[in-house]
Amino acid sequence: MTIHHQTIRHIVMWNVQGGTPAERQHNIERLCASFDSLKGRIPGLRHLEIGVDVSRTDYACDVVLYSEFESSEALAAYAEHPEHLRVKRELGAMRIARHQVDYRVLAAGSSRHA
Numbered sequence: 001m002t003i004h005h006q007t008i009r010h011i012v013m014w015n016v017q018g019g020t021p022a023e024r025q026h027n028i029e030r031l032c033a034s035f036d037s038l039k040g041r042i043p044g045l046r047h048l049e050i051g052v053d054v055s056r057t058d059y060a061c062d063v064v065l066y067s068e069f070e071s072s073e074a075l076a077a078y079a080e081h082p083e084h085l086r087v088k089r090e091l092g093a094m095r096i097a098r099h100q101v102d103y104r105v106l107a108a109g110s111s112r113h114a
Contacts, residue, residue, distance in 0.1 A: 006071065006072075006104050006105065007046070007068055007069065007070065007071075007104070007105040008068070008069045008070075008071065008072050008074070008075045008102055008103070008104060008105070009066070009067070009068050009101075009102065009103055009104075009105055010065075010067045010068070010069060010075055010078075010100070010101075010102050011064065011065065011066055011067075011100065011101045011102075012064070012065040012098065012099070012100045013061035013063065013064045013065075013098070013099045013100075014031065014061060014062060014063050014064075014065075014095045014096075014097060014098050014099075015061055015062050015095070015096050015097040016028055016031060016062050016063065016094050016095055016096065017093070017094050017095075017096050024062070027094045028052055028062055028063055030090070030091070030094070031050075031063055031091055031094065031095070032050045032052065032063065034087045034090050034091055035048065035050045035065055035087060036048075036050060037083075037087070038083055038084065038087060041083045042077075042078050042081055042083060042084065043074065043077065043081075044069050044070045044071065044073070044074025044075075044077060044078065045067060045068075045069055045074065045078060046068045046069060046070055047066075047067060047068040048065070048066075048067045049065075049066045049067070050063065050064070050065050050066075051063070051064045051066070061097070061099065068105070072104075075102065
């Protein structure tokens with residue numbers, strides 16, 4: 001069975017560097033602004049939301065990116081898009097940990113296993 005244009009959710013979480021709370025907060029703000037700048041610039045990117053952790057638990061990540069793409073092909077194109085590559089360069093080594101999950105959005109009544 002071939003699936004065409006099935007929405008893909010792309011979720012990424014980071015921890016950022018900072019020798020002081022102020023430096024860390026500055027880096028979080030830079031990361032958020034850089035990803036916000038992608039809105040409306042990436043074909044196939046349906047939704048992009050960036051959030052900053054408020055729990056402050058020791059196992060929480062600092063920032064999460066929640067995005068939706070119209071297809072796995074659109075997500076693959078995003079990975080190589082010049083605007084996305086620009087953001088990756090801007091952020092450079094400020095990110096000290098990165099976690100990612102990409103998954104298909106299932107239609108109602110579908111099985112969780114793809």
